[in-house]
Every structure is written in structure tokens, then in C-alpha cells.
Amino acid sequence: MSSWVxxxxxxxxxxxxxxVQADPLPVHLRDTGLSDPRKLSFSPQYPLWxxxxxxxxxxxxxxxxxxxxxxxxxxxxxAGTRLWKEFSLGGPVETRFIERxxxxxxxxxxYIWNEEGTDAxxxxxxxxxxLPTRDGYSIPSEPDCRACxxxxxxxxxxxxALQLSSDRDPLAPHADARSEIDLDGLLARGLIRNxxxxxxxxxxxxxxxxxxxxxxxxxxxxxxxxxxxxxxVPVDLTLAESVVDGxxxxxxxxxxxxxxxxxxxxxxxxxNPQRQMPPLGTRLVDVAAxxxxxxxxxxxxxxxxxxxx
Amino acid sequence: xxxxxxxxxxxxxxxxxxxxxxxATEPVRAADGDAARIARGKYLVTTSACNDxxxxxxxxxxxxxxxxxxxLSGHPQSMVIxxxxxxxxxxxxxxxxxxxxxWSGAWGxxxxxxxxxxxxxxxxxxxxxxFMQAIRTGRHMxxxxxxxxxxxxAMYRNFTDEDLGAIYAYLRSIPPIKNRVPEPxxxxxxxxxxxx
Numbered sequence: 001m002s003s004w005v006x007x008x009x010x011x012x013x014x015x016x017x018x019x020v021q022a023d024p025l026p027v028h029l030r031d032t033g034l035s036d037p038r039k040l041s042f043s044p045q046y047p048l049w050x051x052x053x054x055x056x057x058x059x060x061x062x063x064x065x066x067x068x069x070x071x072x073x074x075x076x077x078x079a080g081t082r083l084w085k086e087f088s089l090g091g092p093v094e095t096r097f098i099e100r101x102x103x104x105x106x107x108x109x110x111y112i113w114n115e116e117g118t119d120a121x122x123x124x125x126x127x128x129x130x131l132p133t134r135d136g137y138s139i140p141s142e143p144d145c146r147a148c149x150x151x152x153x154x155x156x157x158x159x160x161a162l163q164l165s166s167d168r169d170p171l172a173p174h175a176d177a178r179s180e181i182d183l184d185g186l187l188a189r190g191l192i193r194n195x196x197x198x199x200x201x202x203x204x205x206x207x208x209x210x211x212x213x214x215x216x217x218x219x220x221x222x223x224x225x226x227x228x229x230x231x232x233v234p235v236d237l238t239l240a241e242s243v244v245d246g247x248x249x250x251x252x253x254x255x256x257x258x259x260x261x262x263x264x265x266x267x268x269x270x271x272n273p274q275r276q277m278p279p280l281g282t283r284l285v286d287v288a289a290x291x292x293x294x295x296x297x298x299x300x301x302x303x304x305x306x307x308x309x
Numbered sequence: 310x311x312x313x314x315x316x317x318x319x320x321x322x323x324x325x326x327x328x329x330x331x332x333a334t335e336p337v338r339a340a341d342g343d344a345a346r347i348a349r350g351k352y353l354v355t356t357s358a359c360n361d362x363x364x365x366x367x368x369x370x371x372x373x374x375x376x377x378x379x380x381l382s383g384h385p386q387s388m389v390i391x392x393x394x395x396x397x398x399x400x401x402x403x404x405x406x407x408x409x410x411x412w413s414g415a416w417g418x419x420x421x422x423x424x425x426x427x428x429x430x431x432x433x434x435x436x437x438x439x440f441m442q443a444i445r446t447g448r449h450m451x452x453x454x455x456x457x458x459x460x461x462x463a464m465y466r467n468f469t470d471e472d473l474g475a476i477y478a479y480l481r482s483i484p485p486i487k488n489r490v491p492e493p494x495x496x497x498x499x500x501x502x503x504x505x
Binding site: 151276 | 417435436438442445449451453455
């Protein structure tokens with residue numbers, strides 16, 4: 001290739017890079033677009049345990065765009081997608097923000113609310129280990145956001161076919177009874193495209209209602225790291241469900257977990273920072289979920305466990 | 310006509326030959342590139358004190374030295390440590406095992422990791438992305454518990470992506486050693502150690 005052609009390509013790439021460069025993150029939450037009336041409120045059926053904090057979530061899709069769901073476990077979100085999650089303990093404490101940039105990368109930020117609940121400002125990228133006004137509540141660092149969100153097939157964790165299925169699990173711990181916008185609603189509005197016909201009402205086909213809820217909890221709380229994608233944590237444990245064949249693949253998850261159930265229960269029952277699971281974002285054991293999982297494992301106790309290495 | 314043929318044919322022939330030469334030399338260049346990357350990684354590992362803690366020390370003919378027959382295999386699983394050290398009175402904050410692979414302090418006891426490519430006990434299942442995330446975030450496997458003192462990840466996170474990739478490539482090239490390093494012990498713990 002002649003050098004002038006290379007220069008031309010380099011110049012075009014530079015111009016493109018300059019064009020798509022994102023603005024810096026706003027200092028105030030109110031400037032992130034949260035007040036846009038076109039944003040949609042949603043609630044995953046298997047929410048992440050956050051030590052009992054009440055959470056509200058919203059998504060904004062740029063007008064005229066839609067999510068490509070041709071890979072039903074890894075939706076492709078358009079550039080300009082924004083998501084917010086507000087954490088409340090009596091009043092709002094923090095609102096986390098994810099945005100897909102024009103170059104297709106994602107950025108993450110946290111906004112901390114003042115005590116009056118009137119304004120939220122950008123947290124430092126290193127996070128805050130313990131908020132003095134909130135009994136040691138910790139704000140995640142930007143790398144910690146990436147640690148969880150970028151271990152999955154797609155960084156948006158609670159907005160997926162299974163999480164928004166209209167066939168909602170009534171036994172899912174800590175879940176809202178319904179989502180303001182669900183999969184049916186998204187399809188009706190044309191905001192989801194190319195979703196395979198078999199994945200329009202996904203559900204975990206557990207052998208009992210307890211198994212369905214337990215597997216769903218594991219999907220929502222563990223599956224973003226313990227999955228079978230390239231980005232997963234290098235541990236032989238798959239706890240993420242798949243809706244590729246129209247129903248979630250609980251058998252695979254079941255086989256993976258039951259082999260290590262003692263170690264698993266010890267870890268999820270611990271809040272020793274060096275041993276606990278999940279390792280981030282929680283200081284309190286989820287007692288209700290632990291009881292559910294123990295009940296389910298007791299149901300399956302006839303399955304042999306691998307010896308401890 | 311002949312001149313036209315020559316005009317068209319020679320550049321095409323030349324491009325085909327150039328393409329053939331390029332294709333033929335590509336694997337050689339790739340191998341050279343890998344060798345250079347591994348050599349760079351070896352240089353960084355051996356100048357950045359990795360062997361000081363990740364290779365168990367023993368007393369050799371010339372005194373204490375890293376036991377290179379166990380190079381970078383981390384704290385030996387045969388050396389069981391059940392509880393943190395009791396420090397003597399004075400301004401002491403840290404105690405180390407004679408292997409230089411176990412460290413007791415305010416955080417409990419930390420054990421240096423097996424960095425060899427053994428798939429069950431070392432980094433064999435780690436991708437380059439996992440390795441880089443671990444150094445960048447200071448978290449085990451890039452997203453687990455905090456990596457504990459005295460691992461100076463806050464310094465190592467300043468390596469460039471290229472250098473971390475070279476270190477990863479070198480660590481993939483060394484002999485795998487099966488050695489299951491125990492989990493860290495929390496302050497004052499004894500029961501967790503007894504399990505291991």
C-alpha cells in the first residue's frame with residue numbers, strides 16, 4: 001500500500017476519532033439526561049442483592065434506535081444508550097450511570113446524593129470506601145464497575161430477555177411484582193429487533209418453583225462473572241442462564257453448582273472480605289436468598305458432590 | 310498490444326509475488342514477535358522482583374536464595390500456616406515466612422500466588438485480559454477479593470498494556486508447577502486455615 005493512501009486512512013481515522021470523542025461526564029446527575037420524559041422505568045425479575053437498598057432503574061434509547069436482540073443473551077445496545085440505577089436507604093444515596101458512547105465503548109459513573117436529597121454530584125473515579133454520613137456505605141470505583149459489568153457478554157446486566165420476561169417469577173427474592181416496561185412492552189414499541197421467536201417469553205424451566213427462583217437468583221447475582229463467555233472469571237462454575245433455545249438452560253447451571261455446593265454455601269454465607277461472594281457491593285448476607293438456595297440444594301442432595309481439591 | 314500486456318501483467322505478477330513473500334514470512338515474523346514479547350516479559354519479571362515473593366526461598370550453598378526448581382509457583386502448599394503471627398512489642402507491623410511467600414500483618418495472612426501456567430492451581434485458565442484486570446484493579450482475578458499486601462500492584466498497575474501483555478506471555482511460557490496456594494487468612498483466624 002502506498003504511503004499516501006496510508007496517510008489518507010490515518011487522517012480519516014483521526015477525524016472520526018475526534019468526531020466521536022465524548023464530552024466529559026457531567027458534574028451533576030441532573031445533566032445526564034435523567035429528566036428526559038422518554039426514559040423508561042424497568043425492574044429486573046432477578047435483582048442484584050444490595051444489602052436491602054431500594055432501587056429504581058431507568059433506560060434511555062436515542063429516538064429512532066432499537067436494541068438488536070439477534071443474540072438473545074447479549075443484546076446489542078445502540079450508541080447513546082443510557083441507564084441509571086438509584087439506591088435508596090430511606091432517601092436516595094447514590095445513582096449509578098452507564099452510557100454507551102459513539103465509539104461503542106461504555107463508561108461508568110456514580111453520583112452521590114446530598115443529605116437533603118436535592119442534588120447528586122459525580123463521585124471520584126476511585127470511589128469512596130465509606131461514606132461518613134451513611135454509616136460506612138461504600139461507593140464503587142470505576143474499575144469496580146467494570147469488574148462486574150465487563151465480565152458478562154454485554155455490560156448491561158439487568159435489562160435482558162430473561163430479566164424482563166413477561167413470564168415473571170413470583171418467588172424471585174426482593175423483586176418488584178412487575179416492571180413498568182417489560183419484554184412484551186419493548187417489542188410492542190419496536191424497541192427490540194430481531195429477537196428470535198423462541199425467546200419472547202423466556203423462563204427458567206426448573207423442576208420446582210423453588211429451583212426456578214434459586215437458579216434465577218444465581219443468574220442475577222452471580223452469572224455476570226460466572227458464565228461461559230470469554231470475559232468470565234477463570235473458575236469452572238457457570239451460574240448464568242441462557243435463553244438461546246427458548247428456555248433457560250438450568251440443567252447446565254445445576255450440574256456446575258452442585259459439584260461445589262459446600263464451598264459455594266460457605267462463600268455466600270460469609271462477609272469476610274477475603275472470602276465472601278459476591279466479592280463486591282455487599283456487606284450483609286442475603287438471608288432470604290440463602291434460605292431459598294439451601295432449600296433448593298437440599299432438594300437436590302442426592303446429586304454427588306466432587307471432592308474438595 | 311504486447312507492451313500493453315507487459316504493462317498489465319508485470320505489476321500484477323509483482324503484487325502476487327510480493328503477496329506470496331509476505332504470506333511465507335508471516336509465521337516467521339509472528340514467531341519472532343512472540344519470542345521478543347516473551348523475552349521482554351522475562352526481563353520485566355526478573356527486574357521487577359517477582360521472584361522475590363512468588364518463588365519460595367531456601368537456603369542454598371551461598372545462603373538464602375529463590376529455589377528456582379519451584380520458580381514462581383507461590384507459597385508451597387506443604388507449608389501449612391494456621392494463624393497470623395504474634396508480633397513482638399515494638400514498632401513491628403509485618404512478619405514473613407522463611408520462604409518469603411507468606412506474610413502476616415493487620416490484614417491477616419497473605420500467600421503469594423502460583424504464577425505458573427498450571428491449569429488447576431496456577432494461571433493456566435487466566436486470559437491476558439484477566440491478568441491485566443487483576444493488576445489494574447488490585448482484585449484477585451480482576452474482579453474478586455482485594456489483592457493483599459505486600460503485593461505492590463499499585464506500582465505494577467503503571468505498566469503499559471504492552472508490558473503487562475509481555476509479562477503474561479512470559480508467564481505462559483514457563484514450566485507449569487502444580488501447587489495449590491491456600492486462601493488468605495483473616496486477622497485472628499484459625500478455623501479457615503484448619504480446613505485447608
